[in-house]
Amino acid sequence: MNMESALLPVDEVAAAVDGFLAASPATRAWDVETAFDWSLADAGRLTEGQRSAVQFVTLIEDHLPGYFDVYHRHFPVDDTVDRTTFIHNRELYHFTVRWALEEDTHARALARYQEAAGIADRGSLRAELAVEGQQPFDLPYDHPVQFFAYALVQEKATQMYYQHLRDVVDEPILASVLGRLSRDEARHFSFMADVVGRYLRVQGDATVEPIRDVIANFRMPLADTMRGYWRWALKIADVASYDHTEAYEHLVKVIDRTVDARSDRLDELVRFIGECNALA
Numbered sequence: 001m002n003m004e005s006a007l008l009p010v011d012e013v014a015a016a017v018d019g020f021l022a023a024s025p026a027t028r029a030w031d032v033e034t035a036f037d038w039s040l041a042d043a044g045r046l047t048e049g050q051r052s053a054v055q056f057v058t059l060i061e062d063h064l065p066g067y068f069d070v071y072h073r074h075f076p077v078d079d080t081v082d083r084t085t086f087i088h089n090r091e092l093y094h095f096t097v098r099w100a101l102e103e104d105t106h107a108r109a110l111a112r113y114q115e116a117a118g119i120a121d122r123g124s125l126r127a128e129l130a131v132e133g134q135q136p137f138d139l140p141y142d143h144p145v146q147f148f149a150y151a152l153v154q155e156k157a158t159q160m161y162y163q164h165l166r167d168v169v170d171e172p173i174l175a176s177v178l179g180r181l182s183r184d185e186a187r188h189f190s191f192m193a194d195v196v197g198r199y200l201r202v203q204g205d206a207t208v209e210p211i212r213d214v215i216a217n218f219r220m221p222l223a224d225t226m227r228g229y230w231r232w233a234l235k236i237a238d239v240a241s242y243d244h245t246e247a248y249e250h251l252v253k254v255i256d257r258t259v260d261a262r263s264d265r266l267d268e269l270v271r272f273i274g275e276c277n278a279l280a
């Protein structure tokens with residue numbers, strides 16, 4: 001499959017980007033400097049498992065340069081692509097930079113929390129984050145819908161984890177940080193759901209195999225590179241439910257609300273997603 005020939009028409013991607021930006025006005029933005037009273041952050045009110053969960057998600061969010069780079073590599077905005085592809089990618093870039101700013105803010109908010117709450121000092125945290133930060137990250141896909149289907153699951157899974165964690169922590173500053181983060185992830189999810197829906201509408205059955213491949217090989221970011229990832233992931237799932245397969249049903253919802261009458265192939269995809277869910 002050729003990435004360039006499988007892209008959405010530019011008007012479709014532009015409409016999704018416009019929708020995302022309309023849902024993200026400056027008046028609703030927040031920043032690390034003023035959104036929280038950091039002097040009240042207190043890790044003494046967290047369980048050991050909750051502290052560990054904060055450290056884990058800080059590492060995940062802090063890998064933003066690696067995630068951001070995936071878009072540059074697979075949706076280049078330079079002279080390596082033809083004009084039509086460039087125009088498509090240039091529209092998408094309006095989303096990508098805003099999204100990246102928000103994700104970078106998540107990384108800073110969590111690091112700032114760790115410092116203010118007394119989990120880690122800034123210097124050692126910086127050094128610790130660099131160990132994972134220098135690990136490569138890529139998504140080995142060849143159809144554009146796969147990047148959005150992957151991100152759909154990952155953003156939803158992250159949103160749900162932040163909500164679950166927020167529900168169990170008894171520390172108001174961390175709770176409000178997690179509230180901000182989960183609302184942003186919900187908006188990121190909505191964009192991905194919108195784009196995946198547009199691929200389904202425009203390309204129909206041609207998207208089935210690529211999406212199936214995403215689900216069949218799904219790994220949360222850094223699962224393959226972070227030292228001790230699985231042990232850690234299990235531990236934080238003990239603190240608050242962390243299960244990306246819970247996000248699969250949201251992909252099924254996108255399929256359902258996009259397609260009036262499922263083709264046999266889409267039916268089969270939905271069945272497959274359901275089986276992956278049940279296995280987990």
Ligand SMILES: [Fe+2]
Pocket residue numbers: 061102103106158181185
């Ligand atoms: Fe995030």
Ligand SMILES: [Fe+2]
Pocket residue numbers: 103155184185188
């Ligand atoms: Fe996100």
